[in-house]
Amino acid sequence: MLLFTKKQLTNLLRYLGIGVKRVPRVIKELRRKGFHVVGLIIPLVLYVGINYTTFFxxxxxxxIMSTITLVYFIWxxxxxxxxxxxxxxxxxYGGMMREKEKDxxxxxxxxxLGSTLCIYAFNxxxxxxxxxxxxxxxxxxALIGLSYGKTKIGNKSLEGTCAMFLSCLLISLVLFRDCNLGEQLAFWGSLAASLVELFNPSWIDDNLTIPCFSGLAIHFMAYRLGTEIVC
Known part of the structure; x- marks a missing residue:
C-alpha cells in the first residue's frame, strides 16, 4: 500500500479486470490484510531459530509466545x-480493525493465541x-474472492477458496519436501485450512481455527500414513 497512491492502486486493480464496484472493498481489504502480513515474523523467527541456532x-x-500473548490480552x-x-x-490502528472488533x-x-497453541502442540x-x-x-x-469471486458459498466464494487451497498447497509442498509422503500431508493440510476458512462459524475467530485445525489434520494424516514429519 505504501508503494501506491489510492488513485494508482485503483487504476492497477481496474487494469487487472476488477469491477468498479469491487475496487473500494478490495483496497480496504488490502490495507487490513497488508497490516496482518506483519504476522509473518512469527513463522519466520521460528524457522530461522529452530533450523539455524542451538539456543532457540x-x-x-x-x-516467548506465551508471554507476548498474555501481555497482548492485558492490553x-x-x-x-x-x-x-x-x-x-x-x-x-482502528482503521485496520473490522467493525465488529472495535468492541x-x-x-x-x-x-x-493460535500461534502459542500450535507451538505447544505441533512439530x-x-x-x-x-x-x-x-x-x-x-x-x-480474501483478495481473489473479493476481486473475482462469482460462485457464492455462504458469504465466501469458490474462487477465493480455490486460491487459498493452491497457495497453501504450494507452501506446504516446499515445507514437507523432505518428508516421506510429504505431498499427502501438504494436500490434506491445505484442504483442511481451506475448508475451515470457508465454513468457519462467525462466533469464533479464524485466526485461531485455521492454524489449529490444519495442524491437527497434518498430524493426524502423518499418524495414519505412518510417516515422520521432518523438522
Whole structure:
C-alpha cells in the first residue's frame, strides 16, 4: 500500500479486470490484510531459530509466545474497558480493525493465541505451515474472492477458496519436501485450512481455527500414513 497512491492502486486493480464496484472493498481489504502480513515474523523467527541456532528451542519459542500473548490480552482488556486507551487504539490502528472488533477482542490476539497453541502442540514444521496457511492462504482467499469471486458459498466464494487451497498447497509442498509422503500431508493440510476458512462459524475467530485445525489434520494424516514429519 505504501508503494501506491489510492488513485494508482485503483487504476492497477481496474487494469487487472476488477469491477468498479469491487475496487473500494478490495483496497480496504488490502490495507487490513497488508497490516496482518506483519504476522509473518512469527513463522519466520521460528524457522530461522529452530533450523539455524542451538539456543532457540521449541520450549524457548513457547515461553516467548506465551508471554507476548498474555501481555497482548492485558492490553486488549485495557482497550475494551478504559476509554482513553480505546481512543488511543482507534486513533493509531482502528482503521485496520473490522467493525465488529472495535468492541471485542480483535483478531490479532487470536492469532497470537493460535500461534502459542500450535507451538505447544505441533512439530515446528507443522506450526510454520499452519501459520503460513493463515497469513498467506487467507490473504489469497480474501483478495481473489473479493476481486473475482462469482460462485457464492455462504458469504465466501469458490474462487477465493480455490486460491487459498493452491497457495497453501504450494507452501506446504516446499515445507514437507523432505518428508516421506510429504505431498499427502501438504494436500490434506491445505484442504483442511481451506475448508475451515470457508465454513468457519462467525462466533469464533479464524485466526485461531485455521492454524489449529490444519495442524491437527497434518498430524493426524502423518499418524495414519505412518510417516515422520521432518523438522
Amino acid at each position: 528451542t521449541k520450549e524457548v519459542a513457547l515461553w 486488549e482488556m485495557l482497550r475494551l474497558n478504559i476509554p482513553a486507551v480505546k481512543e488511543f487504539c482507534m486513533r493509531t 471485542r477482542i480483535n483478531g490479532s490476539f487470536f492469532y497470537l 515446528p514444521t507443522v506450526t510454520i505451515a499452519s501459520l503460513l496457511f493463515l497469513i498467506i492462504g487467507d490473504f489469497s482467499a
